[in-house]
Amino acid sequence: MLLLLDILTTAAILFVVAIGLLAVFGVLKIINFAHGAWLTIGAYCAVVTGKLGLNPWAALPIAFVVGAALGGLAEYVIIRPLYRRPLDAILATWGLGIVVGQLITLAFGRDVQLTPNLLSGTVEILGTGYSAYRLVALVAALVIGAVFALVIERTRLGLSARAVIMNETLARSLGLDTARVRLVVFMIGAGLAALAGVLLTPLTSVDPTMGVGWLIGAFMLVMVADTSFLALAAACLVFGAAQVLVSTFVSPVLGSIAVAVLAALVLRISPKGFSRA
Amino acid sequence: MPETVPAAGLAAARASGRPRLARAAPLAVALLAAMALWVAPLVLDTFAVNVLTRSMIYAVLAVTVDLLWGFAGILTFGQAAFFGIGAYATAMLLSAQGGAPHWMAAAAALAVVAPLLLGLAVGWLSFYHRSTPLYASVISLVVPIVVTQGIYSGGERTGSSSGLVGFDVLPLEIEGFFRLAAILLVVVTLAAWILVRSDAGRLLVALRDNEARCAYLGLNPRRLQIGLTAVLAGVAGLAGFVFANASGVVAPENAGFLFGTELVIWVALGGRGTLVGPVLGTIAIDYLAANLSGDLPFLWQLLLGTAFVAIIILLPGGLAELARRAVSVLPLGRRAAAPRLAARPARAAPRNEAPLLSVEGLAKSYGSLTVLESIDLTVRAGELVSLVGPNGAGKTTLMRCLSDGTEPFRGSVAVAGTATAGLTPNRIVALGVGRKFQVASVFESLSVAECLRLARAAHEAPSPLRRADILGLPQPVLDILRMTGLDALMAEPARLLSHGQKQALELAMVMALEPRIILLDEPTAGLTKAERTTIGTVLKGLAADLGIAVVLVEHDLDFVREISSRIVVLHQGRLVLDGTVEEVVGSALVRTIYAGGAHA
Numbered sequence: 115m116l117l118l119l120d121i122l123t124t125a126a127i128l129f130v131v132a133i134g135l136l137a138v139f140g141v142l143k144i145i146n147f148a149h150g151a152w153l154t155i156g157a158y159c160a161v162v163t164g165k166l167g168l169n170p171w172a173a174l175p176i177a178f179v180v181g182a183a184l185g186g187l188a189e190y191v192i193i194r195p196l197y198r199r200p201l202d203a204i205l206a207t208w209g210l211g212i213v214v215g216q217l218i219t220l221a222f223g224r225d226v227q228l229t230p231n232l233l234s235g236t237v238e239i240l241g242t243g244y245s246a247y248r249l250v251a252l253v254a255a256l257v258i259g260a261v262f263a264l265v266i267e268r269t270r271l272g273l274s275a276r277a278v279i280m281n282e283t284l285a286r287s288l289g290l291d292t293a294r295v296r297l298v299v300f301m302i303g304a305g306l307a308a309l310a311g312v313l314l315t316p317l318t319s320v321d322p323t324m325g326v327g328w329l330i331g332a333f334m335l336v337m338v339a340d341t342s343f344l345a346l347a348a349a350c351l352v353f354g355a356a357q358v359l360v361s362t363f364v365s366p367v368l369g370s371i372a373v374a375v376l377a378a379l380v381l382r383i384s385p386k387g388f389s390r391a
Numbered sequence: 392m393p394e395t396v397p398a399a400g401l402a403a404a405r406a407s408g409r410p411r412l413a414r415a416a417p418l419a420v421a422l423l424a425a426m427a428l429w430v431a432p433l434v435l436d437t438f439a440v441n442v443l444t445r446s447m448i449y450a451v452l453a454v455t456v457d458l459l460w461g462f463a464g465i466l467t468f469g470q471a472a473f474f475g476i477g478a479y480a481t482a483m484l485l486s487a488q489g490g491a492p493h494w495m496a497a498a499a500a501l502a503v504v505a506p507l508l509l510g511l512a513v514g515w516l517s518f519y520h521r522s523t524p525l526y527a528s529v530i531s532l533v534v535p536i537v538v539t540q541g542i543y544s545g546g547e548r549t550g551s552s553s554g555l556v557g558f559d560v561l562p563l564e565i566e567g568f569f570r571l572a573a574i575l576l577v578v579v580t581l582a583a584w585i586l587v588r589s590d591a592g593r594l595l596v597a598l599r600d601n602e603a604r605c606a607y608l609g610l611n612p613r614r615l616q617i618g619l620t621a622v623l624a625g626v627a628g629l630a631g632f633v634f635a636n637a638s639g640v641v642a643p644e645n646a647g648f649l650f651g652t653e654l655v656i657w658v659a660l661g662g663r664g665t666l667v668g669p670v671l672g673t674i675a676i677d678y679l680a681a682n683l684s685g686d687l688p689f690l691w692q693l694l695l696g697t698a699f700v701a702i703i704i705l706l707p708g709g710l711a712e713l714a715r716r717a718v719s720v721l722p723l724g725r726r727a728a729a730p731r732l733a734a735r736p737a738r739a740a741p742r743n744e745a746p747l748l749s750v751e752g753l754a755k756s757y758g759s760l761t762v763l764e765s766i767d768l769t770v771r772a773g774e775l776v777s778l779v780g781p782n783g784a785g786k787t788t789l790m791r792c793l794s795d796g797t798e799p800f801r802g803s804v805a806v807a808g809t810a811t812a813g814l815t816p817n818r819i820v821a822l823g824v825g826r827k828f829q830v831a832s833v834f835e836s837l838s839v840a841e842c843l844r845l846a847r848a849a850h851e852a853p854s855p856l857r858r859a860d861i862l863g864l865p866q867p868v869l870d871i872l873r874m875t876g877l878d879a880l881m882a883e884p885a886r887l888l889s890h891g892q893k894q895a896l897e898l899a900m901v902m903a904l905e906p907r908i909i910l911l912d913e914p915t916a917g918l919t920k921a922e923r924t925t926i927g928t929v930l931k932g933l934a935a936d937l938g939i940a941v942v943l944v945e946h947d948l949d950f951v952r953e954i955s956s957r958i959v960v961l962h963q964g965r966l967v968l969d970g971t972v973e974e975v976v977g978s979a980l981v982r983t984i985y986a987g988g989a990h991a
Contacts, residue, residue, distance in 0.1 A: 145525075192700060192704065195704050196703070196704060199707070200525070201466050201524065201525070201528065202703050202704075202707065204466070204528070205466075205655065205656075205659060205699070205703050206699075206700050206703040206704055208652060209656070209696050209697075209699035209700035209703065210696075210700055211696075212692060212693075212695070212696030212699070213693060213696040213697055213700065215692075216689045216690075216692045216693035216696060217693065219689045220689050220690070220693070224689075326649070330532065330533075330536060330648070333529075333532075334529070334533070337525075337526075337529055365544065367540050367543055367544040368540070368544070370540060371533075371536055371537055371540045374532075374533045374536055374537070375533060375537060377533075378516070378529060378530055378533045381526055381529065382516055382519070382526075385521070385522070385523070385526065
């Protein structure tokens with residue numbers, strides 16, 4: 115039962131971290147290697163919120179807005195010129211990640227920062243204590259997933275985004291302002307990354323390079339999910355389970371690379387990953 | 392005798408004098424560089440010697456990244472892992488056995504072989520029929536992560552997170568290690584330089600430009616990419632051996648993904664696709680980093696990151712591109728001379744009446760949509776068969792099924808009696824099938840002569856050492872070149888050709904394969920009337936004089952009527968008519984199909 119909870123909450127955290135990257139990859143068809151830096155930005159938003167003495171939960175909306183605003187700037191300056199060079203976009207966003215990391219270091223120092231607890235304590239489940247925060251993360255993932263689905267299925271922006279995913283040339287020739295769709299989606303993706311950064315703060319130490327470790331896992335999950343967010347959820351469950359099981363029963367070191375290795379193998383066997391199933 | 396030498400001969404002698412000089416240039420430059428680096432430790436201070444030793448080893452890695460990414464188009468972060476494995480193999484073996492000469496030799500061998508084998512495995516994983524460049528980059532990201540985690544979990548043997556120190560190393564002073572690194576760098580750069588200037592080096596660029604075309608020239612792109620990955624993994628491992636000896640310490644970071652990205656950054660800043668750019672860029676950046684990062688660690692990283700982003704966006708060719716632009720302002724414009732054309736004896740094609748191409752019950756569907764259904768078709772030597780039919784009739788799909796056995800279809804296709812099911816395009820080309828695409832598929836950054844040389848590469852392996860002065864082509868190819876005027880444009884880059892010239896070039900490349908069957912998808916689309924007539928004459932000649940079977944998809948019925956020996960009509964995925972020109976043109980069915988009335 116605890117194992118199952120671990121699997122579910124691990125999958126939820128992976129999902130929260132990867133969803134922003136998925137949105138960007140789906141619509142812009144580029145891999146945002148600055149995603150890790152935006153996680154870090156979000157986490158530092160939580161740090162600043164704490165220093166200002168605000169309610170820790172206020173960090174969530176603040177991070178989303180800050181992340182989205184900076185994301186908009188990045189899209190305009192860096193992503194837009196590289197639209198037709200996807201491999202170069204990987205490199206440029208990676209460079210952007212370095213720049214962001216160093217700016218944060220210059221501003222806050224390279225030490226680990228303490229953040230106010232969003233929620234502490236444990237919950238009694240079947241006679242054992244379970245971290246309450248991990249359950250919050252599970253709920254957060256469900257909420258984010260649901261909102262994301264609603265936006266995709268029910269709003270005009272979602273419709274435009276789906277049109278761009280399917281056939282960008284056609285969408286543009288039908289008069290859709292695809293550049294604006296790309297900008298907005300990138301901002302949302304960046305905002306979600308920053309939001310995920312806040313949600314990560316109770317689970318991981320906050321320092322300027324914290325994002326890199328999460329980036330690779332998220333990246334592999336998105337590769338496997340292609341552009342479908344349901345496939346992403348499935349991939350998070352499967353690989354999250356693999357990670358928890360390997361960590362528990364084999365070794366934590368192998369567990370930490372389980373996602374990357376399994377995703378690479380899945381892609382080798384079925385290049386479309388989970389999205390075809 | 393000198394007075395009897397014809398003028399043309401003199402000109403040729405003069406022209407060949409310069410290439411010979413140019414051919415010696417890499418050797419001369421390498422020799423000079425080696426001599427300069429040999430004396431350099433005498434004038435540099437100890438700090439500089441130490442740092443530059445490391446920088447030069449990194450520059451070796453940069454050369455390998457550049458060959459993979461800048462030349463062959465494979466963006467890789469994995470060279471760090473191979474380097475790390477080489478370094479760790481050395482350190483682990485020397486820790487366990489000590490530094491006796493034979494163990495040192497064994498360590499060097501292991502440092503090459505272990506990464507080479509892993510490179511083979513990684514190559515196999517990264518490159519397969521229809522793999523994408525992005526996937527190869529993904530794998531190259533995973534490899535260093537896995538290797539680093541392996542090092543962390545290695546316990547005593549790998550020193551876990553603190554790495555290994557205190558193993559025996561080569562008995563050299565720091566000047567000695569500097570010279571060792573310098574020699575390695577000069578040798579690797581020289582080898583890379585000779586390779587990229589050679590005919591075989593053009594193959595790397597061809598892979599980057601147009602992998603599909605390589606496959607349809609009968610080359611195996613997978614094997615080339617895997618081979619390149621493995622060999623360069625071995626080179627990176629050798630650099631790791633020198634690094635472990637020179638520094639006396641190895642750490643997990645040496646194999647890590649972050650180091651892999653740094654290598655890419657150095658190559659990008661220096662200038663991918665040139666060799667001098669990455670080498671000088673790496674040495675300069677690493678040396679500067681060692682000097683500056685002590686005082687301004689974060690600022691230095693910030694500047695480097697900013698410069699990297701700016702270069703990627705604004706100057707994809709890196710600093711070398713800037714230098715090249717500056718130099719090209721000077722009136723030194725030198726263009727590589729095109730090789731001389733020569734006719735090579737045609738391969739005697741056995742001419743018999745057995746069908747060259749036989750298709751039985753071919754059917755293909757995408758999900759519930761049936762594109763082709765029960766197609767039966769036989770084509771013999773010397774026939775010129777035109778496939779006609781309205782848009783969406785399945786003509787191009789049929790062509791694809793004929794030239795790629797990995798396409799999922801039902802029924803059977805056989806070329807000269809050999810079933811093609813499951814065969815990749817390059818193996819079908821080896822059976823004697825040449826395919827010309829609807830949109831001309833050539834190598835945009837190569838010259839006309841280089842494109843044609845690659846078209847011969849499956850028959851005559853291009854030299855990895857030099858550029859041949861003579862380009863031997865079958866007579867029909869020379870005829871095509873002459874008729875289309877391409878023979879005067881041999882040194883022209885293919886991207887500067889007109890649409891019609893590209894089509895002609897692709898046809899010449901396909902013919903250079905000496906195929907027995909050629910498949911042409913709308914060879915006259917977008918051509919002028921004059922160009923059409925030329926292509927028609929060429930095709931008729933190929934079928935009538937050489938006994939080549941020609942299958943073409945065409946919309947222009949006048950053109951079809953003029954050249955075909957047989958016409959096959961496809962309609963809604965079915966073969967509705969197969970007969971002589973008179974039979975088909977006179978048929979009422981064809982008229983209804985083209986008038987749009989036959990949805991039976």
